[in-house]
Amino acid sequence: MFYCNREHQAAHTSSHKSACNAFAKRRDILDAEEQKLRSHPGDMFTPADVFTNSVGHFWGILETRDYMRARFALVEALGKVKTYDAVQAQLDHVVDMLRLCRSDNMGVRDLVPPLMLRLNKDQECYDFVKWYSTTGEQGDYDWGNMDLPYLDVRNADVFESVEYLCGNYINLSFTVGITLLKIKLLLGLTALRDSAVVGKKVPREILDSIQAYVPQSPIIAGNRDIMKRGDHAAAIDELTAQVDMLYKAVKRANKYFWPSLLEPGEHLAARPQAYSHGGMEQMQLVLQYSYDSWIETPGAIEVIKAKEEHS
Structure with missing residues (x-):
């Protein structure tokens, strides 16, 4: 995970300091929301240990929504920190959010191609878009079935027709x-x-x-x-x-x-x-x-x- 410590902040311009401070606040909020979810005992609406038992189904479980919102807020804050590590951290968060919520109710998949391109992950970018624009567009694809292949396109032909x-x-x-x-x-x-x-x-x-x-x-x-x-x-x-x-x-x-x-x-x-x-x-x-x-x-x-x- 990306961290911006005090020594790092001291070397920044004031605008960069502000971005890092905002990131730190958002990270603290996310940590609190994650702890709340992890300590949830489980009930008829929310399974216990959702990070193990409900992977792929976040957002469909109401108790996970504040956590997902907080995580996206952190992604937005990272976007203001113009470093390679911050871009990589954004991508890591977004990809994990898609793992937790395959149906992607928040639309975070739209962030993946530009982040991958900034990191020179050009082939991965094309494979990601190719999967979503083919398998992901199939009307009968069951987003709730975690056994189905997901983002499994590898080394698609980047020179092919568009x-x-x-x-x-x-x-x-x-x-x-x-x-x-x-x-x-x-x-x-x-x-x-x-x-x-x-x-x-x-x-x-x-x-x-x-x-x-x-x-x-x-x-x-x-x-x-x-x-x-x-x-x-x-x-x-x-x-x-x-x-x-x-x-x-x-x-x-x-x-x-x-x-x-x-x-x-x-x-x-x-x-x-x-x-x-x-x-x-x-x-x-x-x-x-x-x-x-x-x-x-x-x-x-x-x-x-x-x-x-x-x-």
């Missing part, structure tokens, strides 16, 4: 996240292509050294075939088309999102209590979840800016 993410009823956070992932891949392959031009003028070992620092996505850096391939033109063309398809799908789903990504203004501080699909409040929520992942990916927002200027 049509399944571009329908009329998309999960905005997922499609925005995969748009960023595809842009990361596109920028990485484009940089590899450009470095190959330089490589014609330098020895192979120097080119290998240059290219080792080029890819932005570990999916590219960890793929020997991609790194050694001389011609990336076909893959670049395909990714360009996929990014365009995803960009248009997001634009159809919520007309406010791309303009607000470019000029977020006060939207990052808004506190929407509810939203309708396609509305301003939905945009604000997804923007707040995903904005850091975009600004932490060099060149990504510029891709969207170019598309907005020509749309």
Whole structure:
């Protein structure tokens, strides 16, 4: 778990100190709620030891709701602490909340793709979205049956078609996240292509050294075939088309999102209590979840800016 101790806080700016203080308060509240749940003796509505006996069914048990709210409040507080450890702690909490409440009544799954992208867990991000957008969309999937496979997609093809993410009823956070992932891949392959031009003028070992620092996505850096391939033109063309398809799908789903990504203004501080699909409040929520992942990916927002200027 992420902790921000007194020595760590002393080195912070005042805004960072404030974020860490808020985190500490939220952590104390969560600890109290967890202790309350763990000490519950059990009754006709709440099983004893819910952390063992009711995994997957939280929120459906009324006594767990204050705990889940407190845990999400801690996740929000961690979002104000701009460190790698804080992002990892956010992801750990959200993934465990999904373990405790598979039906995800609070919608915390929308936070997972941007957090994974910030941590360079690109393959894990794609696998997560692929499961939710396929198995998770099946009308007969029983969210209350803990014996069913859950989030079991592994090493899905990140270069595959994106049509399944571009329908009329998309999960905005997922499609925005995969748009960023595809842009990361596109920028990485484009940089590899450009470095190959330089490589014609330098020895192979120097080119290998240059290219080792080029890819932005570990999916590219960890793929020997991609790194050694001389011609990336076909893959670049395909990714360009996929990014365009995803960009248009997001634009159809919520007309406010791309303009607000470019000029977020006060939207990052808004506190929407509810939203309708396609509305301003939905945009604000997804923007707040995903904005850091975009600004932490060099060149990504510029891709969207170019598309907005020509749309």
